[in-house]
Amino acid sequence: MIENLHLLINVSLLAFLVLIVFAAINTNNLFVATMLFGIFSFVTALLFLDLDAVDVAFTEAAVGAGFTTVLMLSALRLTGAFENVKHRHSVLGLLIVVLTGAALIYGTADFPSMGDANAAVHLNLAPEFIQLTQEKIDIPNVVTAVLASFRGYDTFGETVVVFSAGVAVLLLLGMGHVEPKQEPEQNIVLWIVVKPFIALILIFGLYVQFHGDFGAGGGFQAGVIFASGFILYSLVFGESYARKVIPSSILPRFAALGVIIYGVTGLASLLGDKPFLDYNALSSNPVSGQHIGILLVEAGVGLAVFATVLLIFYSFSGVNHNE
Amino acid sequence: MNELLGHFNYWIVIFLMMMGLYIVIASSNLIKKLIGLGVFQASVFILYITFGKIKDGSPPIITENVEIYSNPLPHVLILTAIVVGVATTSVGLALIVRIKEAYGSTDEDDIHDMDDNDDFDIKNRSIT
Numbered sequence: 001m002i003e004n005l006h007l008l009i010n011v012s013l014l015a016f017l018v019l020i021v022f023a024a025i026n027t028n029n030l031f032v033a034t035m036l037f038g039i040f041s042f043v044t045a046l047l048f049l050d051l052d053a054v055d056v057a058f059t060e061a062a063v064g065a066g067f068t069t070v071l072m073l074s075a076l077r078l079t080g081a082f083e084n085v086k087h088r089h090s091v092l093g094l095l096i097v098v099l100t101g102a103a104l105i106y107g108t109a110d111f112p113s114m115g116d117a118n119a120a121v122h123l124n125l126a127p128e129f130i131q132l133t134q135e136k137i138d139i140p141n142v143v144t145a146v147l148a149s150f151r152g153y154d155t156f157g158e159t160v161v162v163f164s165a166g167v168a169v170l171l172l173l174g175m176g177h178v179e180p181k182q183e184p185e186q187n188i189v190l191w192i193v194v195k196p197f198i199a200l201i202l203i204f205g206l207y208v209q210f211h212g213d214f215g216a217g218g219g220f221q222a223g224v225i226f227a228s229g230f231i232l233y234s235l236v237f238g239e240s241y242a243r244k245v246i247p248s249s250i251l252p253r254f255a256a257l258g259v260i261i262y263g264v265t266g267l268a269s270l271l272g273d274k275p276f277l278d279y280n281a282l283s284s285n286p287v288s289g290q291h292i293g294i295l296l297v298e299a300g301v302g303l304a305v306f307a308t309v310l311l312i313f314y315s316f317s318g319v320n321h322n323e
Numbered sequence: 324m325n326e327l328l329g330h331f332n333y334w335i336v337i338f339l340m341m342m343g344l345y346i347v348i349a350s351s352n353l354i355k356k357l358i359g360l361g362v363f364q365a366s367v368f369i370l371y372i373t374f375g376k377i378k379d380g381s382p383p384i385i386t387e388n389v390e391i392y393s394n395p396l397p398h399v400l401i402l403t404a405i406v407v408g409v410a411t412t413s414v415g416l417a418l419i420v421r422i423k424e425a426y427g428s429t430d431e432d433d434i435h436d437m438d439d440n441d442d443f444d445i446k447n448r449s450i451t
Contacts, residue, residue: 003378003379007328010332011328011331014331014332014335015335017335017339018335018338018339018342021339021342021343021362022342024346024358024362025342025345025346030352030354030355033354033355033358034354034358037358037361037362040361040362040365041365044365044368044369047369047372048368048369048372051372051373051375051376051393052375052376052377052380052381052382052383052393053372053375053382053393053397053398053401054382054384055398055402056368056372056398056401056402056405059402059405059406060368060405063405063406063408063409064365064405064409067409068361068409068412071409071412071413071416072354072357072358072416075354075416075419075420076354078420078423079354079419079420079423079429080423080429083350083351083352083355083430084351084352084430084432084433090348090349093345093348093349094345094349096344096348097341097342097344097345097348098341100341100344101337101338101340101341104337104340104341105333105334105337108330108333108334108337109330111330111333113329113330114328114329114330114331114332114333114373114376115329115376115377115378115379115380116329116377116378117377117378117380117391119374121374121375121394121396121397122377122394125396126394126395126396129395129396130383130385130392130395133385134385140384140385140386141383141384141385142383142384142385142392142395143383143384143395143398143399143402146395146396146399147399147402147403151399154399154403155403158403158406158407161407161410162406162407162410165407165410165411165413165414166410168414168417169413169414169417172414172417172418172420172421173417173420173421214384215384216382216384218402220402220403220405220406224406305406308410312410312413315417316413316416316417316420
């Protein structure tokens with residue numbers, strides 16, 4: 001019964017997604033397309049929740065529906081909101097898309113049916129990870145254990161990619177600057193509503209950061225949530241005030257520091273005669289060594305993601321280097 | 324019926340993927356193209372998460388009285404892919420902002436026209 005309900009939700013959410021993308025194709029207004037894309041991300045997050053991927057749903061809601069939308073709107077402010085009306089309906093493009101789609105659908109005939117517990121993907125590795133997490137790491141959230149410990153190399157690489165993206169945006173746009181005397185808009189209602197919200201968002205960010213071992217959450221989500229608190233502050237009280245709270249020059253250093261924390265944790269296990277990122281070396285008790293290691297690398301990830309996200313926002317919102 | 328529903332997710336994923344690809348091909352606006360790429364990317368995420376689902380399974384957080392957990396490995400891959408995805412999208416948007424500053428347009432056709440025109444002076448954004 002419950003499984004049927006899951007299936008029903010699954011099917012209707014997928015139908016929503018198709019409708020949203022159709023609407024996005026048909027609009028010439030890029031603001032509308034951007035907002036539709038935000039809704040698309042949010043529905044995707046709900047779908048992930050329905051498919052048991054709670055951590056992924058969390059990330060998609062914070063990153064996809066939240067930050068990406070703000071970022072695209074900031075970019076639209078600089079590039080203009082309307083698409084050229086001479087929209088080319090490419091017949092060749094349509095043909096390519098239909099043919100590729102047909103070939104891919106033909107390929108899915110060999111796929112295992114959804115939810116099949118005997119599919120190849122579930123038989124190797126995953127049962128081991130679930131078992132080893134209970135034996136060797138002893139934290140409830142298997143996703144965090146795999147992310148930070150078993151597959152710590154990958155996560156280190158991804159943190160470096162996020163950092164590099166921040167550096168790339170900085171090189172392309174610079175940090176910009178804002179007029180220091182610019183007074184914030186006098187909107188008492190917004191001020192009073194937003195102030196407690198910001199405090200709640202920051203506390204929630206810290207909760208997600210440190211509770212990631214036990215429930216859904218972790219450094220990636222926490223970094224974005226923490227940054228979104230400051231982005232909200234910047235949107236309501238004005239960019240120049242936000243830059244007084246967190247100066248733009250400090251952000252690249254924070255981002256680098258996050259990556260360094262992760263890397264140094266890996267090097268520390270080398271000193272204990274263990275492989276890179278093997279946290280057993282961090283304490284005499286292997287299990288508490290794992291706990292310390294996961295805490296440290298998650299802190300590194302959180303700091304790097306927070307600083308990079310805020311840095312990218314500053315770059316886009318303060319850009320005026322052309323003149 | 325079960326066979327149909329068991330593959331329904333894959334078909335929709337491919338449909339969404341192809342719609343994303345179509346936006347990339349058919350739209351000449353660079354920001355719209357990025358939205359198309361985003362749709363394409365999201366459909367790959369849905370594909371992976373669909374693989375991870377096990378019937379009657381629970382989210383992979385160890386709890387008492389739970390026997391079946393969905394596969395945590397695709398979750399880890401996609402979680403980090405989402406964050407890396409937004410990072411690369413922001414680099415793409417930054418490039419578009421620079422293109423807009425240099426050419427005064429975010430329309431691919433216009434930009435090609437300007438590039439083909441030998442008299443176009445990129446510094447003054449005008450034909451000399």
